[in-house]
Amino acid sequence: MKTRFWINFVLVVTVVCMPGCKKKTPTPEEPEVKETRLMSAEKESFGQTSDGRQIDLYTLTNTNGLRARIMNYGAILVSLEVPDRDGNIADITLGFDALDGYLKEHPYFGAIVGRYANRIGKGRFVLDGTEYKLAANNGENHLHGGIKGFDKVVWKLDDIRAEGAPRTEDSKAIVKMSYISEDGEEGYPGNMACTVTYTLTEDNELKISYEAETDKTTVVNLTNHSYFNLAGQGTGDVLGHELTLNADKYTPVDEGLIPTGEIRSVKDSPMDFTMGMSIGSRIKQVGDGYDHNYVLNSSPDLSLALAARVYEPTSGRVMEIYTTEPGVQLYTGNFLDGSLTGKAGKVYKKHYAFCLETQHFPDSPNKPNFPSAVLLPGQKYTSVTVHKFSTR
Ligand code: GLA
Numbered sequence: 001m002k003t004r005f006w007i008n009f010v011l012v013v014t015v016v017c018m019p020g021c022k023k024k025t026p027t028p029e030e031p032e033v034k035e036t037r038l039m040s041a042e043k044e045s046f047g048q049t050s051d052g053r054q055i056d057l058y059t060l061t062n063t064n065g066l067r068a069r070i071m072n073y074g075a076i077l078v079s080l081e082v083p084d085r086d087g088n089i090a091d092i093t094l095g096f097d098a099l100d101g102y103l104k105e106h107p108y109f110g111a112i113v114g115r116y117a118n119r120i121g122k123g124r125f126v127l128d129g130t131e132y133k134l135a136a137n138n139g140e141n142h143l144h145g146g147i148k149g150f151d152k153v154v155w156k157l158d159d160i161r162a163e164g165a166p167r168t169e170d171s172k173a174i175v176k177m178s179y180i181s182e183d184g185e186e187g188y189p190g191n192m193a194c195t196v197t198y199t200l201t202e203d204n205e206l207k208i209s210y211e212a213e214t215d216k217t218t219v220v221n222l223t224n225h226s227y228f229n230l231a232g233q234g235t236g237d238v239l240g241h242e243l244t245l246n247a248d249k250y251t252p253v254d255e256g257l258i259p260t261g262e263i264r265s266v267k268d269s270p271m272d273f274t275m276g277m278s279i280g281s282r283i284k285q286v287g288d289g290y291d292h293n294y295v296l297n298s299s300p301d302l303s304l305a306l307a308a309r310v311y312e313p314t315s316g317r318v319m320e321i322y323t324t325e326p327g328v329q330l331y332t333g334n335f336l337d338g339s340l341t342g343k344a345g346k347v348y349k350k351h352y353a354f355c356l357e358t359q360h361f362p363d364s365p366n367k368p369n370f371p372s373a374v375l376l377p378g379q380k381y382t383s384v385t386v387h388k389f390s391t392r
Pocket residue numbers: 107108118143257291329331335355357
């Protein structure tokens with residue numbers, strides 16, 4: 001009897017409420033209110049690795065429609081959705097829809113790369129008189145931390161939160177992860193504890209900050225290896241993107257892409273992006289495309305400074321990169337060859353994306369004239385890179 005009363009009561013209340021709950025048709029004086037977006041940081045399952053480790057996806061959203069999805073496998077930036085000049089949102093990073101794609105061989109899509117991003121010549125270096133040997137996983141050289149680098153390990157979630165939610169001027173959505181790389185891992189000396197923090201702000205910035213400490217002298221160089229296409233991932237090549245680099249110099253390389261040690265001016269060469277040029281304007285003059293480290297004009301100052309600005313004319317999207325690092329690797333997806341099918345069934349062909357990997361210069365452990373990448377016990381390694389989005 002009692003139950004019946006409550007069922008009837010609920011039905012009545014629902015029916016009475018319904019007209020009020022209906023979407024209001026907007027009048028010309030009263031424009032339709034757009035869906036309210038809130039600053040948020042959320043966690044959900046993204047699957048499991050083959051050895052049963054739980055992988056989670058962290059979604060950071062701001063009130064302007066920017067959304068970054070990050071996972072604890074490789075601390076990978078899985079997607080980055082950004083509005084164009086008309087407010088249309090597109091994912092501007094290459095990658096895969098599901099975890100599965102990331103567990104197979106792929107060229108570091110969105111990953112945090114370490115312990116040493118980029119190349120170390122002949123996979124060896126000497127520290128305090130001891131020679132350390134690393135995996136030769138790129139011809140005779142060592143690339144991106146070795147066979148199982150930081151891009152292929154499961155990071156631990158330390159913190160996920162939305163500060164100032166649902167919305168204040170300085171609201172932020174934050175996810176922080178940590179990883180302990182053991183002494184001898186991939187040949188590197190010292191137990192190194194590191195953290196990476198992704199922060200999405202109301203100013204449309206995605207900031208990536210790194211910290212590391214070691215118990216033995218080691219080398220460290222951490223970066224994010226996102227592949228960007230500001231027209232939207234998988235939509236075509238990036239040769240029409242306009243690139244400005246705040247770099248008057250670069251580090252020329254040998255055939256194995258190891259710097260020769262020279263620091264050369266970009267002046268009067270296809271390497272010059274100081275004035276802003278389309279990526280494709282002179283790409284045919286640099287072999288397969290760009291895969292070079294630029295010496296930032298801020299180097300070796302190490303305070304946050306503008307490194308690059310990229311503008312995509314059809315969408316109007318602009319990405320600026322600020323970094324505390326002395327260098328940036330411009331890589332134009334030269335090895336993408338159509339053999340990988342990524343998000344939304346898009347096939348990734350040559351030059352379908354560009355990477356701007358903020359970093360210490362390649363092979364610094366063997367180049368005494370380059371800014372040092374050595375980390376001593378008791379020191380704290382810190383590095384910050386900000387991706388700032390706007391349109392024009
Ligand atoms: C970096 C390197 C390139 C290539 C890509 C991954 O950007 O500089 O040579 O190895 O990573 O494919």
